[in-house]
Amino acid sequence: MIALRGKALSAPLEEPLGHTVWKIVDVATANSQRGSRAFVVGEDGEAPEGFDLYLTRSCGPSAGKGEAVLRLPPELDYLSGDDVISVSDDGQRVRVLWRHESRQNSVLLTERCNHYCLMCSQPPKTANDDRLLAEAFELMRLLPRGTSEIGFTGGEPTLYGQGVIDLLRLCRNLHPEAQVHVLSNGTRFADPEFAAAWAGIDNPNMMVGIPIYGAEPARHDYVVQAEGAFNQTIPGILNLAQLRQRIEIRVVLHKLTAPALPEIAEFIARNLPFVYQVALMGLEMIGLARANIPELWIDPTDYADELVEAVTLLDRNRIHTMIYNHQLCLIPRSMWPYTVRSISDWKNEYHPECVECSVKDECGGFFFSAKYKVSEKIKAIPGEAPREPALLEL
Ligand code: SF4
Numbered sequence: 001m002i003a004l005r006g007k008a009l010s011a012p013l014e015e016p017l018g019h020t021v022w023k024i025v026d027v028a029t030a031n032s033q034r035g036s037r038a039f040v041v042g043e044d045g046e047a048p049e050g051f052d053l054y055l056t057r058s059c060g061p062s063a064g065k066g067e068a069v070l071r072l073p074p075e076l077d078y079l080s081g082d083d084v085i086s087v088s089d090d091g092q093r094v095r096v097l098w099r100h101e102s103r104q105n106s107v108l109l110t111e112r113c114n115h116y117c118l119m120c121s122q123p124p125k126t127a128n129d130d131r132l133l134a135e136a137f138e139l140m141r142l143l144p145r146g147t148s149e150i151g152f153t154g155g156e157p158t159l160y161g162q163g164v165i166d167l168l169r170l171c172r173n174l175h176p177e178a179q180v181h182v183l184s185n186g187t188r189f190a191d192p193e194f195a196a197a198w199a200g201i202d203n204p205n206m207m208v209g210i211p212i213y214g215a216e217p218a219r220h221d222y223v224v225q226a227e228g229a230f231n232q233t234i235p236g237i238l239n240l241a242q243l244r245q246r247i248e249i250r251v252v253l254h255k256l257t258a259p260a261l262p263e264i265a266e267f268i269a270r271n272l273p274f275v276y277q278v279a280l281m282g283l284e285m286i287g288l289a290r291a292n293i294p295e296l297w298i299d300p301t302d303y304a305d306e307l308v309e310a311v312t313l314l315d316r317n318r319i320h321t322m323i324y325n326h327q328l329c330l331i332p333r334s335m336w337p338y339t340v341r342s343i344s345d346w347k348n349e350y351h352p353e354c355v356e357c358s359v360k361d362e363c364g365g366f367f368f369s370a371k372y373k374v375s376e377k378i379k380a381i382p383g384e385a386p387r388e389p390a391l392l393e394l
Contacts, residue, residue: 001349003075004096009058010071013091017068020086020131021097021138022053029081038070038087040079053087055079070094084142086135097139103149107136109164110155115185116225117211119252119289119296124155133163140170151181158188165197172203179205181248186210187229189236199243207246207276210237213257215267223256237272246276254283254296258303265310269317278314279340280307282325286369299375300330307331311338328363329353329379336362343367356380 022038027046038053045061047054056062058074070091072079079085082100087093098105109132113124136152143150150171157164171180180203189195189208198208210233214220217230240247249268251257257264261280268278282300283289289296300307307323314321323335324342331339341364350365357363357380366374 002078002099003073006073006076006094008070008092008094009073010056010069010091013068013070013089015068016089017053017087017091019138020088021135021142022085022087023142024055024079024081024083024085025051026081038085040081053091082144084139097135098143100144104151105149106151106153107139108154109133109136109152109157109167110159112159113154113156113185114159114187114226115156115229117288118223118225118256118292119254119283119287121284121287121289122153122155123287129155130160130163133160133167136167137170140167140174143175145175147175147178149179149181150175151183153183156185156188157182158184158194161188161194162197165201168198168201168203168206172201172206176203177205179207181207181209183209183250185224185229185233186236187226187232189239190232192239195236195239195243195245198240199245204246207248208240209248209250209279211250211252212264212268213251214260215263219256219260234271237275241272241274247272247274249275249278250281251278252281252283253298253300253303253307254289255298256296258298258306261303261306261310262313265313269313269319273317273319275319277320277322280310280321280323281342282323282364284325284367284369285372286367290369290372293373297373299377300326301375301377304332307335311335325364325367327351327366327375327378328359329357329381330375330377339364341365351378353378353380356382358383 024040025037026040027042037051038055039047039051040055041047041061043060053068053070056069056071057077058072068091070087076094083096084098086095086097110129111122111125112129116124212220213223214230220230221227237247249272251264268275283296311321321338322340323338324340326339328336328339343364348365350360354360359381
């Protein structure tokens with residue numbers, strides 16, 4: 001697992017930093033940068049003058065040519081030129097906002113939410129965190145031209161109303177070629193004015209990922225712990241569809257949703273056939289999911305039939321369907337072509353069984369949080385794996 005936050009090894013800064021978001025430059029990138037910059041000192045200890053903040057690695061030289069020097073904790077020693085970080089005013093807390101080498105950066109916009117999903121990986125908080133939106137604006141300005149993918153997540157980003165619309169418009173203006181993905185529970189789009197404002201961003205590369213956890217209100221509302229949610233989310237999706245917006249439907253699979261997967265697939269095929277894609281997601285054992293393991297855990301092999309039925313139905317209706325966060329040895333081989341290696345690199349791990357597995361390079365592996373709960377049926381697949389569809393013996 002790659003750390004995305006850490007505490008500085010250096011003492012608090014005497015003067016508060018003037019701003020929060022810093023783009024890192026190193027010797028290789030120092031001459032081609034703009035915006036707020038922090039220089040990361042290399043192994044030779046050389047550092048040019050003129051930077052407002054100097055970063056030194058945990059066991060590197062301590063040199064720095066300014067007043068503000070921050071020694072990174074070992075887990076953040078990997079930071080290098082073109083990464084973007086947020087630093088607290090006293091120089092003590094560092095959060096990684098963007099890793100230039102990763103294609104799986106996700107920008108957290110808020111931890112607030114109007115739902116309280118039983119399996120939420122980012123349990124909602126109530127404190128005002130508007131600073132995250134302000135950081136995201138700054139981040140957009142610091143990202144290099146040609147950035148190819150940008151993901152936004154929460155909490156519920158649409159709680160910002162016009163604020164998130166403005167951010168996404170800035171994103172489109174500065175990074176018109178980037179594929180933009182926004183996670184939302186979809187309820188805000190039931191407001192036609194907000195849906196119209198969303199469409200007004202006019203970004204053909206933008207897609208919103210909206211979860212559905214049932215084919216009827218009771219199951220969905222229970223999973224998201226919000227009465228009336230289904231009856232807002234579905235009209236919201238329909239509003240977006242009328243405005244020709246790209247929509248992804250997400251279904252997180254657990255004990256409460258997996259048995260209903262064929263019904264959910266049929267609901268999508270009958271009522272939402274216009275969606276751009278459907279993502280069937282494995283459960284991440286973190287946040288509230290971890291607290292609710294007894295209510296949520298189901299071994300993926302126990303919903304194999306439902307998975308096949310749902311994917312077959314969606315496929316027959318020409319709805320692009322993907323299976324995220326699943327291990328190949330736990331799902332029928334006929335489902336392998338639908339799998340995506342989707343677990344973000346910074347939280348991706350493998351099981352000891354995987355060492356000898358012939359399909360490890362094609363398998364998504366595990367969330368680091370799988371240590372809290374994992375199937376007992378993980379089993380290395382020996383030799384050359386046949387690619388033709390066939391049920392895997394477990
Ligand atoms: S043994 Fe590991 S690498 Fe192989 S399919 Fe299972 S989870 Fe994937």
